[in-house]
Amino acid sequence: MSKVKYYYDSETLSYKRIERRKRTTFKYAVMFLLASALFAFLFVFIAGQYVESPKEKALKRELQNMQLQYKILNKKMDDAEAVLADVADRDNNLYRVYFEANPIPEEQRKAGFGGVNRYKDLEGFDNSKLIIQSSKRLDVLQKEIVVQSKSLDEIAKLAAEKEKLLAAIPAIQPVSNEDLSRISSGFGIRTDPFTKAKKMHWGMDFAAPRGTPIYATGDGVVVRADSRASGYGKHIRIDHGFGYETLYGHMYKFNVRRNQKVKRGDLIGFVGSTGRSDGPHVHYEIFKDGKRINPINFYYGSLTAEEYSKMVQHASLENQSLD
Template sequence: MSQVKYYYDSDTLSYRKIEPKKGKKFALVILFLLGIIATSFILALVYINIPSVETPKEKAYKREVENMKFQYELLNKRMEDVVSVLKNVEERDNNIYRVYFEANPISIEQRKSGFGGINRYKDLEGYENSEIIVEATESLDKLSKRVVIQSKSLDEIAALAKNKEALLASIPAIQPVKNDDLKRMASGYGIRMHPILKYRKMHNGMDFSAPSNTEIFATGNATVKKAKRTSGFGNLIVLDHGFGYETYYAHLSKFNVKPGQKVKRGEIIGHVGNTGLSTAPHLHYEVHKNGKVVNPINFYHGDLTAEEYDIMLNQSTLENQSLD
């Protein structure tokens, strides 16, 4: 309680209470309120302009943000290491595995496709640390896409590896007639004079001159696609080796196989003859790859020595007259 003050009144010879003036009391109240406002303003300025003044909660949030930044930096570094390893795997995949198994390489555009156009990280923008969050998320997305593509590629290589043994056994790789039975390699692949039509035309195979009924061998594992009489090729056998390969054996005297039959490389499928448009007993032999005729000279690596191959190569290039 505030003290009550008195004064001595000489007229009444008594003590009287001193009453404060109303104006002075009001002024004291105003002065007190102004003091409070001024003090609050000064304290606010001090708080705003002194960064070190932080509440415990703000200090905890700040530590958490700094820790998150550090963790994102570590994450980005680890992803860079993983990308480096993945790049090495991609290079080996293109330059070793896919080359060995005759598969087309995967371009860098294919491996990194699918990240243009729309802004897929819009929801992560607008925050104080949006840049590092977007960078980490985008890097992870790109890495995931490349891993998926590489995984599919390795699945494809694994399937090709399983088929490699079958491919090697199926590719035409030997002569269809033994060297001991050959009179000569009569005509090769290329433009030749036709013996019956009497004009130069494309000769799509190789002619092996041999006595009638000489054995003819399948040049690779295959399924017999055709074994029938034709007008131009006479008695014709067509073998389907799979993997896009087919071989033709024309002018035969007789068949040893029938359509749908499975044959192995080196198995006897027919005998040399002189049927169809032919001027002498011989075998006309063709190799087809993916529906196109190719030079059979490239498919004798399975049974010829280097010297024998050179002799056949030289004979096949002579522009002589074919036998069919």
């Protein structure tokens, strides 16, 4: 029950009851409601600025987890790009060279996507830049994989058509690792052991004890087995076809004769030091279409990755050759 209020009337010298009008009551009620609503709004606004609701906390955790997942995704894409770049390098400089196929241009492998903005739906968010960047990298990576896959399909087709070529290409060391003392010199400018002058060394020297077996590095026909070439001493030349030819110099003796067909891995002779030689070794050269090329790229059939890496390291030293 509401309290009854009175006021003193000085004219009648008596107390009279205060009668509240309905309009006044309604006015006070509206003011009270407006004040309450304003207070509630201010409370919610201030609390929203400094206090996180359970839903906001959950969304924040979800956002942090998403950012972490994108970072992990980008790291995986870094690794995938590195592996794909290595495959592409081998594809252009090894596989396609073997099969005389034109290398795939870098701009074709790395081509982006022109035309309409395919990432428009990802714009306008707090992390749009991160999401768009990752999406672009993923799209380019997928396209590179498609290009590389088609290239490998082409290589596989060439390989099926050129099985004889694979057998003919020089692909192993002329001296096995078990018998090898060291790789004494590689392809490039080296010091001549007799004149001490810098000159081009057109092959690789495999040092090994006298009498160590020397093997044919690919299928072919022996076109020379004599000592009539200046400097090489007793040497053998094998014509592998497809423009490839190999030379094995400074032999102690032969195990094949001219016009004899040989297979990769056949014993063709023995290490010696005949001709212009500073010690027992086999001087090994590869010719392609009559031009000498670096043999370092032609040992995929007999070496592990670690062995090949060590060979490259030794062959690159600018030391003194043995011939």
